[in-house]
Amino acid sequence: MPHVQPTYYTLDELTPQLPEIAKVLEYWKSLRDGAKVPRWDAFDPLAIYEQMPGCMILKILEEDNYHVQFFGTGLVSRFGFDLTGSNGLDLYPGEERKKVKDRTQIALERPAIILSTFAGNTGNGLPMRSESLVAPLTNEKMEIEYLLYPISQLEFDPYDPIELKSIHAADILNYGYFDL
Numbered sequence: 001m002p003h004v005q006p007t008y009y010t011l012d013e014l015t016p017q018l019p020e021i022a023k024v025l026e027y028w029k030s031l032r033d034g035a036k037v038p039r040w041d042a043f044d045p046l047a048i049y050e051q052m053p054g055c056m057i058l059k060i061l062e063e064d065n066y067h068v069q070f071f072g073t074g075l076v077s078r079f080g081f082d083l084t085g086s087n088g089l090d091l092y093p094g095e096e097r098k099k100v101k102d103r104t105q106i107a108l109e110r111p112a113i114i115l116s117t118f119a120g121n122t123g124n125g126l127p128m129r130s131e132s133l134v135a136p137l138t139n140e141k142m143e144i145e146y147l148l149y150p151i152s153q154l155e156f157d158p159y160d161p162i163e164l165k166s167i168h169a170a171d172i173l174n175y176g177y178f179d180l
Helices: 019-030 073-079 094-109
Strands: 007-010 055-062 065-071 112-121 127-138 144-150 172-179
Touching: 019 112, 019 127, 019 144, 094 112, 094 127
Parallel strands: 007 172
Antiparallel strands: 055 065, 055 144, 112 127, 112 172, 127 144
């Protein structure tokens, strides 16, 4: 699959297709309180407790280190591993790591939310699809330091074992930046 070029939109055009992603987005928007990007200290995981098993929270420690502070139990059961305490970029091998880091850096600088639809194959080669959102949160200095990253349930045959050790950018069907 060829590399997909991003599309740029306004926040008003952001319409996730899957309900669990839409619920996290609506909560994120409710935290803005007049700011472009909401503050981390306003975030309450209990407000979206039903969606938290499918969420990852990253703290940006440096340009190449996105520390996984939280990796939901739903993600652990879907992917078969827990990234808590690791660098979230380690999920992406080689050149894919650089592509993901570069895409994220664009979102941090604009600032913007990223909405992605990606596809891959299960261990038995059956297709699967998912949707994810990367939404920034600021620290007390109003600098983007955290990323709220919900990943939808994977749509695939539930009887087919998933063997996903890494994600490749070529698996991304489309992604867009939604300027804040």
